[in-house]
Amino acid sequence: MAREPRLTVHPPEAWAVGLPSVASAMTYALDGLGPGRALTLLSKVNQKDGFDCMSCAWPDPGHRHKVEFCENGARAVTWEASPATVPTTFWAEHSLTDLLDRSEYWLGQQGRLVEPVHKPAGSDHYVPISWVDAFRLIAQKLRGLDSPDQAAFYTSGRTANETAFVYQLFVRAFGTNNLPDCSNMCHESTGTAMLATVGVGKSTIAYEDFAQADLIIVMGQNPGTNHPRMLTALEDAKRHGASIVSVNPLPEAGLRRYKNPQTVRGVVGRGTDLADQFLQIRSGGDMALLQWVSRRVLEAEDRAPGTVLDHAFLAEHTLGLDALRAHLATLDEREVVTATGLTVAEMDRLAERYLAADRVIITWAMGLTQHRKGVDTIKEIINLLLLRGNIGKPGAGASPIRGHSNVQGDRTMGIWERMPDSFLDALGAEFSFAPPRRHGLDSVQSIEAMRRGDVKVWFALGGNLVAAISDTAAAEAAMRGTDLTVQVSTKLNRSHVVTGAEALILPTLGRTDVDLQETGPQFVSVEDSVCAVHASHGPLPPVSDLLLSEISIITRLARAVLGDDGPVDWAGFERDYDTVRDAISRVVPGFADFNEQVRRPGGFVLPNGPRDSRTFPTATGKAMLTVNHLIPVECPPGRLILQTIRSHDQFNTTMYSLNDRYRGIRGGRDVVFVNPEDLADLGLADGDRVDIHSEWPDEAERRLLDYRVVAYPTSRGCAAAYFPEANVLIPLASTALGSNTPVSKAIVVRLEKRATDG
Numbered sequence: 001m002a003r004e005p006r007l008t009v010h011p012p013e014a015w016a017v018g019l020p021s022v023a024s025a026m027t028y029a030l031d032g033l034g035p036g037r038a039l040t041l042l043s044k045v046n047q048k049d050g051f052d053c054m055s056c057a058w059p060d061p062g063h064r065h066k067v068e069f070c071e072n073g074a075r076a077v078t079w080e081a082s083p084a085t086v087p088t089t090f091w092a093e094h095s096l097t098d099l100l101d102r103s104e105y106w107l108g109q110q111g112r113l114v115e116p117v118h119k120p121a122g123s124d125h126y127v128p129i130s131w132v133d134a135f136r137l138i139a140q141k142l143r144g145l146d147s148p149d150q151a152a153f154y155t156s157g158r159t160a161n162e163t164a165f166v167y168q169l170f171v172r173a174f175g176t177n178n179l180p181d182c183s184n185m186c187h188e189s190t191g192t193a194m195l196a197t198v199g200v201g202k203s204t205i206a207y208e209d210f211a212q213a214d215l216i217i218v219m220g221q222n223p224g225t226n227h228p229r230m231l232t233a234l235e236d237a238k239r240h241g242a243s244i245v246s247v248n249p250l251p252e253a254g255l256r257r258y259k260n261p262q263t264v265r266g267v268v269g270r271g272t273d274l275a276d277q278f279l280q281i282r283s284g285g286d287m288a289l290l291q292w293v294s295r296r297v298l299e300a301e302d303r304a305p306g307t308v309l310d311h312a313f314l315a316e317h318t319l320g321l322d323a324l325r326a327h328l329a330t331l332d333e334r335e336v337v338t339a340t341g342l343t344v345a346e347m348d349r350l351a352e353r354y355l356a357a358d359r360v361i362i363t364w365a366m367g368l369t370q371h372r373k374g375v376d377t378i379k380e381i382i383n384l385l386l387l388r389g390n391i392g393k394p395g396a397g398a399s400p401i402r403g404h405s406n407v408q409g410d411r412t413m414g415i416w417e418r419m420p421d422s423f424l425d426a427l428g429a430e431f432s433f434a435p436p437r438r439h440g441l442d443s444v445q446s447i448e449a450m451r452r453g454d455v456k457v458w459f460a461l462g463g464n465l466v467a468a469i470s471d472t473a474a475a476e477a478a479m480r481g482t483d484l485t486v487q488v489s490t491k492l493n494r495s496h497v498v499t500g501a502e503a504l505i506l507p508t509l510g511r512t513d514v515d516l517q518e519t520g521p522q523f524v525s526v527e528d529s530v531c532a533v534h535a536s537h538g539p540l541p542p543v544s545d546l547l548l549s550e551i552s553i554i555t556r557l558a559r560a561v562l563g564d565d566g567p568v569d570w571a572g573f574e575r576d577y578d579t580v581r582d583a584i585s586r587v588v589p590g591f592a593d594f595n596e597q598v599r600r601p602g603g604f605v606l607p608n609g610p611r612d613s614r615t616f617p618t619a620t621g622k623a624m625l626t627v628n629h630l631i632p633v634e635c636p637p638g639r640l641i642l643q644t645i646r647s648h649d650q651f652n653t654t655m656y657s658l659n660d661r662y663r664g665i666r667g668g669r670d671v672v673f674v675n676p677e678d679l680a681d682l683g684l685a686d687g688d689r690v691d692i693h694s695e696w697p698d699e700a701e702r703r704l705l706d707y708r709v710v711a712y713p714t715s716r717g718c719a720a721a722y723f724p725e726a727n728v729l730i731p732l733a734s735t736a737l738g739s740n741t742p743v744s745k746a747i748v749v750r751l752e753k754r755a756t757d758g
């Protein structure tokens with residue numbers, strides 16, 4: 001059992017990636033797996049005949065190196081593939097009451113789950129249960145509900161395409177669209193904004209476009225930690241002449257300086273200063289910044305008519321220019337300066353860069369989506385790109401960078417509480433049933449429904465919702481109010497110990513495991529951030545014979561719930577995943593000849609109207625320039641806007657260690673980063689211990705006790721703390737307009753110095 005170390009604070013590191021990363025990747029794998037397993041595993045990560053790194057959705061280049069992974073990829077695969085398992089005796093030794101006191105870090109350290117376990121109502125212990133009994137129990141509960149809508153079926157983004165397809169089919173055949181997923185807390189704002197404006201909720205670029213861009217603007221994203229190999233693509237782009245701009249309240253390592261471990265120059269040299277300009281924006285200020293730049297573009301056009309905007313493109317493919325022009329003319333300079341915390345000169349420098357570039361890519365992640373105005377901010381990205389025709393040409397486009405490795409594919413496969421009728425029609429026609437049409441619940445709505453008693457059965461295919469979602473106390477109370485919670489998981493987490501009256505844990509194979517079925521070893525497929533679909537073959541023998549694949553679990557559950565005489569051949573799906581892919585090829589657009597295409601080395605790229613042919617499948621058939629109204633993030637005097645971030649050594653709710661190397665934090669996570677000038681204003685100093693109180697107009701008390709203040713160069717008025725711990729501070733009702741994504745990046749907080757301890 002790992003001893004939890006002591007917190008120490010060091011200066012942040014200037015360089016990202018480089019030698020320490022490769023070294024720690026290798027050490028991590030060797031220590032965790034031993035030489036044989038480590039070699040098999042690392043030689044297969046992201047290779048064309050190998051398996052897909054499950055850590056993030058960064059795409060793979062067409063030409064692969066022998067080492068095609070990063071430090072965090074190595075950590076993720078090692079974490080999953082570690083041979084340690086949770087022994088049967090564990091369940092008798094540890095009551096739920098005991099497990100509730102354990103940290104997320106400790107829970108994850110216990111090893112792979114290897115047998116199904118059941119917590120009967122009224123009991124404080126899980127006990128082993130057979131698979132057959134587990135399926136029977138769930139079926140009984142589901143069939144006993146008054147309505148299928150009293151159950152909700154969550155998905156986390158590691159779920160592969162084939163699994164997701166079979167899962168949503170089962171859920172819809174059962175009779176509900178309650179398919180909340182991690183995307184609701186992640187890129188939902190992106191999907192909402194892009195579907196409305198360009199008709200496709202995904203990236204409009206291909207991997208190769210990075211190397212052809214003149215300007216890449218990276219907004220609200222920390223690639224050095226969360227998409228590390230993106231730095232290689234950015235370095236490449238720079239070598240081809242691109243400028244790179246980073247917009248972020250934090251000076252994140254990697255965007256500033258970077259060493260590429262795959263080149264000799266990167267390993268021994270000074271590395272590259274990746275960002276040519278760093279705009280240290282105030283939290284939530286991006287929408288104002290984007291409007292400012294768009295306005296400068298329109299003013300430049302006014303000064304030299306016919307030379308700045310892409311008139312041919314705008315006339316043929318877009319609607320809304322006049323309204324946008326009229327709206328931006330009213331933009332108030334002082335309001336923009338206040339919202340962004342930037343100077344006019346800084347913003348104008350970005351506008352000049354944008355005007356000087358023929359091909360512009362804008363990438364973004366959680367720093368934009370998890371805000372009250374997240375959807376409108378992304379609509380402003382689209383506005384800015386459209387003005388100069390930066391969508392649907394080489395080296396240009398909108399590039400949301402996804403989080404979980406297959407979160408994008410899960411949506412393509414129908415994991416969404418609001419799938420369009422065209423998808424439901426095709427699904428119903430393929431399987432001769434009438435899928436439910438009423439929209440289902442998203443993640444926040446599911447918690448609300450559990451609180452009201454409207455959802456009684458919670459089933460989760462992966463993930464850790466009670467830790468990942470906002471308002472931890474409310475989420476935990478909601479989960480405890482259900483009749484049954486079921487978690488299909490690889491490792492223990494908080495969602496296994498905060499349960500309904502009855503609970504089940506169903507252990508499953510992961511990406512790294514060989515998946516052997518009656519017809520032989522199976523593979524699955526995933527879709528990355530740039531819509532490329534490729535196969536993933538698990539290379540390692542599973543740690544236990546008792547483990548079932550996710551497809552086995554879902555198909556066997558479907559048979560237990562729905563019987564074997566319906567129109568779906570669930571047993572056939574389990575025997576041979578090719579039959580799942582055949583069904584997908586008939587239901588999901590873009591997947592014709594799926595079985596053949598996915599077997600090509602490197603896979604295939606899905607068609608994408610905006611990218612391929614400037615076709616915009618919106619309601620009007622045109623790309624929409626939109627008018628969006630600024631709502632500033634209000635921060636009363638003496639308060640700070642707190643954002644929640646990932647450390648370098650975590651994957652969402654999974655902790656690999658308690659360190660955050662680039663930010664100089666070791667051995668602990670109970671820190672709050674604050675600008676030194678704000679600290680002085682607040683009468684606080686680096687090293688002080690504080691309680692963090694969240695301010696929201698309701699009765700609930702939301703606070704984090706005894707955090708260490710770290711003086712850190714974040715933008716003025718802003719602060720940062722780690723997710724998931726800081727989720728206790730976010731009110732459930734604080735969500736993004738239009739997407740209902742929890743506002744994880746802007747929480748109004750008050751810091752109160754603790755009286756005694758130091």
Ligand SMILES: Nc1nc2c(c(=O)[nH]1)N[C@H]1C(S)=C(S)[C@@H](COP(=O)(O)OP(=O)(O)OC[C@H]3O[C@@H](n4cnc5c(=O)[nH]c(N)nc54)[C@H](O)[C@@H]3O)O[C@H]1N2
Pocket residue numbers: 055056057072186219220221222223225226227247248249250252281282283284285286365366367368371402403404643644645646647648650651652653745
């Ligand atoms: N190692 C590792 N990799 C991961 C994950 C992980 O936990 N660990 N998680 C995966 C998942 S699911 C996701 S979604 C992605 C997340 O990838 P990121 O979005 O990079 O993750 P965050 O840590 O949330 O970082 C948000 C960034 O936005 C900045 N930011 C915050 N507020 C604002 C703002 O108002 N404006 C601007 N311009 N910037 C802002 C923050 O300072 C930070 O740099 O990473 C994926 N990859």
Ligand SMILES: Nc1nc2c(c(=O)[nH]1)N[C@H]1C(S)=C(S)[C@@H](COP(=O)(O)OP(=O)(O)OC[C@H]3O[C@@H](n4cnc5c(=O)[nH]c(N)nc54)[C@H](O)[C@@H]3O)O[C@H]1N2
Pocket residue numbers: 155156157158159182183185186187366370403404461462463464465468469470488489490491492493508509510511550644645646651652653654723724726727730744
């Ligand atoms: N405050 C705050 N909250 C946030 C965020 C934030 O930035 N700030 N980010 C949000 C984002 S972007 C996301 S995506 C969500 C993430 O929310 P989730 O996806 O729910 O959480 P994860 O931590 O990724 O889930 C980890 C668990 O998945 C299980 N698991 C791992 N691999 C597999 C597998 O192959 N199969 C199965 N069945 N299970 C597996 C393991 O048991 C592990 O404990 O959190 C969101 N919450």
Ligand code: SF4
Pocket residue numbers: 046053054055056057058068069070071072073074226227228229230
């Ligand atoms: S960039 Fe992401 S997907 Fe690629 S190896 Fe690193 S963690 Fe894995």
Ligand SMILES: [Mo]
Pocket residue numbers: 182185186187402403404
């Ligand atoms: Mo995410």
